[in-house]
Amino acid sequence: MVKVKKIDSIAKKRPREAEGWMYKNIFQLVPYNIAIIDRDFNIVYANDNFTEYFGDWQGKKCHQVYKKLDHPCDHCNSILTFQDGQTRVCDEAGVDQYGKPAHYVVQIVPLKQRKNGPIDYIVEMSSDITETKRWQREYQLLFDRVPCYITVIDKNYKIIRANESFRENFGDVIGKQCYEVYKKRDTKCPNCPAAKTFKDGKVHRSNQVGIKKAGDKTYYIVATSPVGRGHGEVNQVIEISTDITETKMLEKEIIEAERLTAVGQTVAGLAHSIKNILMGLEGGMFIVSQGLKNNDTNMITEGWEMLERNFEKTTTLVKDFLSFSKGRLPDLELTNPNDLVMEIVNLYHQIARNMGIELKANLDENIDKFPLDPRGIHTCLTNLVSNAIDACQLSDKKNLEVIISTNFSGGLLTIDVTDNGSGIDYDIKKKIFTTFFTTKGGKGTGLGLLTTTKIVQEHGGKISVQTKKGEGSSFVMTFPRKRLYMLYKGNQD
Amino acid sequence: MASKYHKTILVVDDEEDVRKYLSAALIGSGFDVIVAQDGFEALEQVKKHKPDLISLDLVMPKKSGAKFYHDLTKNKEWSKIPVLIVTGHARDDLGKADLKNLTMSGPGVYLEKPVKPDNYIAAIKKLLNMDTTEEEKKLGDKIKLQSELKTMIDNADPEILEKLKKIIKPDNEK
Numbered sequence: 001m002v003k004v005k006k007i008d009s010i011a012k013k014r015p016r017e018a019e020g021w022m023y024k025n026i027f028q029l030v031p032y033n034i035a036i037i038d039r040d041f042n043i044v045y046a047n048d049n050f051t052e053y054f055g056d057w058q059g060k061k062c063h064q065v066y067k068k069l070d071h072p073c074d075h076c077n078s079i080l081t082f083q084d085g086q087t088r089v090c091d092e093a094g095v096d097q098y099g100k101p102a103h104y105v106v107q108i109v110p111l112k113q114r115k116n117g118p119i120d121y122i123v124e125m126s127s128d129i130t131e132t133k134r135w136q137r138e139y140q141l142l143f144d145r146v147p148c149y150i151t152v153i154d155k156n157y158k159i160i161r162a163n164e165s166f167r168e169n170f171g172d173v174i175g176k177q178c179y180e181v182y183k184k185r186d187t188k189c190p191n192c193p194a195a196k197t198f199k200d201g202k203v204h205r206s207n208q209v210g211i212k213k214a215g216d217k218t219y220y221i222v223a224t225s226p227v228g229r230g231h232g233e234v235n236q237v238i239e240i241s242t243d244i245t246e247t248k249m250l251e252k253e254i255i256e257a258e259r260l261t262a263v264g265q266t267v268a269g270l271a272h273s274i275k276n277i278l279m280g281l282e283g284g285m286f287i288v289s290q291g292l293k294n295n296d297t298n299m300i301t302e303g304w305e306m307l308e309r310n311f312e313k314t315t316t317l318v319k320d321f322l323s324f325s326k327g328r329l330p331d332l333e334l335t336n337p338n339d340l341v342m343e344i345v346n347l348y349h350q351i352a353r354n355m356g357i358e359l360k361a362n363l364d365e366n367i368d369k370f371p372l373d374p375r376g377i378h379t380c381l382t383n384l385v386s387n388a389i390d391a392c393q394l395s396d397k398k399n400l401e402v403i404i405s406t407n408f409s410g411g412l413l414t415i416d417v418t419d420n421g422s423g424i425d426y427d428i429k430k431k432i433f434t435t436f437f438t439t440k441g442g443k444g445t446g447l448g449l450l451t452t453t454k455i456v457q458e459h460g461g462k463i464s465v466q467t468k469k470g471e472g473s474s475f476v477m478t479f480p481r482k483r484l485y486m487l488y489k490g491n492q493d
Numbered sequence: 494m495a496s497k498y499h500k501t502i503l504v505v506d507d508e509e510d511v512r513k514y515l516s517a518a519l520i521g522s523g524f525d526v527i528v529a530q531d532g533f534e535a536l537e538q539v540k541k542h543k544p545d546l547i548s549l550d551l552v553m554p555k556k557s558g559a560k561f562y563h564d565l566t567k568n569k570e571w572s573k574i575p576v577l578i579v580t581g582h583a584r585d586d587l588g589k590a591d592l593k594n595l596t597m598s599g600p601g602v603y604l605e606k607p608v609k610p611d612n613y614i615a616a617i618k619k620l621l622n623m624d625t626t627e628e629e630k631k632l633g634d635k636i637k638l639q640s641e642l643k644t645m646i647d648n649a650d651p652e653i654l655e656k657l658k659k660i661i662k663p664d665n666e667k
Contacts, residue, residue: 272552275605276508276606279508279606280510281607282514282607282608282609283510283511283513283515283518284510284514286518287513287514290521303517309510310510
């Protein structure tokens, strides 16, 4: 404990004594381990902290005490300082007096007894950073092993740091720009979220597609965040990416599974069509043979025609079914659904009117473009409008109308076709989306709604019907916007 | 039309070729035939002609076979007319439930499409309790037996069926 007053008074009277006392105490009190060594590495003097930390040093060489080595360290920095007189700061690993590994930072300062003379001694001041080192190792581990890709980039998009996960997956990063390594591009990506962060200092997120080391595609969500919380310019940005390739594959699988379920159900309905065709063939053969038996030319002709008709039905059925069961990625283009609806209304407006039915559109003015297959949606609308018109024809009501509406809310694009015609029987309603069924006798193939359902599902959407017998029906197609964009981006990459 | 048997069969089916075929088979065997293409028309025909037997398809637009049958049985006189069901949907979702209901409460005989002319005529004759040739009798019996068996199995307790299966084929795990 330093009694300041005492030193004050001593200092005035016996300055050299005061100085000596001051330096001695400082030498002992500073939170450093201080040792002074000569050119032969002998420790000539050390403070108490040093002794406490490294143990006994009298008559020993510095490498013996610091590192328990019998020879000088391989990259001894003190030798260098003896040679060039430069002060150095070094990160060292040694052994403390209990034999435990110790990490310390040491400052090496040359000491001359005479101003222009040689360097006689070196002062080594070290402070323990074992704890810090441990944390550093922990954080390094975290940084490297976290199952995300982490990179830090500068304003030129050059990668300053990259974690192990990133390097493992995307390859070598040294001297490269982030877009070079993430995407194997030579120019900055359009809509780069890091660029936005550099500009406004805020966190930005976006979905991206990258190319891994081996050349395979990978889908990820990247979040970019400024380094530091300063209010000035952003000089560095952290990019953290989570790989979502698996989730994406799952989503694709779900859509595919939904499609297959529909196909599976239609196979059962297919049996009905085939059985009737077989009846036709059976019948044709029977009538021909009866005709031959009775020498009845008319019968033979009739029977033969039946055979021909049913063979043709087989061909048509096979063709329809094959094209139906093919899974396609729809040809998505950014289209405004309102335009598609107006196309249909304009096409069928007059025909409907001639039958006494008003075909109208009820459009959501606020909707913009969506990734849709225009031809596919056109087919769906044609089918639904045609069914609606048929339903109206079955009814005796006066003010028959078919209304096509569009709406976008809650992330869902909805297009529905509503009529006030005859409504659908409960029995039939149960089965319409999934079976070859037609109420149009020989004319309908029964495939219309099935095809519509297929197209809707290919867009990742759903179709449903609300109906009341005698009052009318509403066929509703819903398309989640997320899925449309997912399919759209998937097609582009 | 002077026919051998002086019996009129009403053939109900929404497919034209099926009507043509079954009619030809019936006329060739000596029956008179009237046709209908859906449940509504069928009711009209029954009112007008009172057929001796109705050959009925199940899945039809406008009014299904099942619905027609339901209406038919409401009328005391008509409910006595024997009905032969000729359907393509005995085993799938579209027809299974309807068929089960019908066979439980009504006609016990049905044929699955496609039908051979001989089987068809034999079934018709059997239902009308007509004199038949030896062969027709055998066919008729076989068809009746098959139908009854199918009905029994459809109506059986599924658990008991499983147990039966294991007894018959003890090696089957499933």
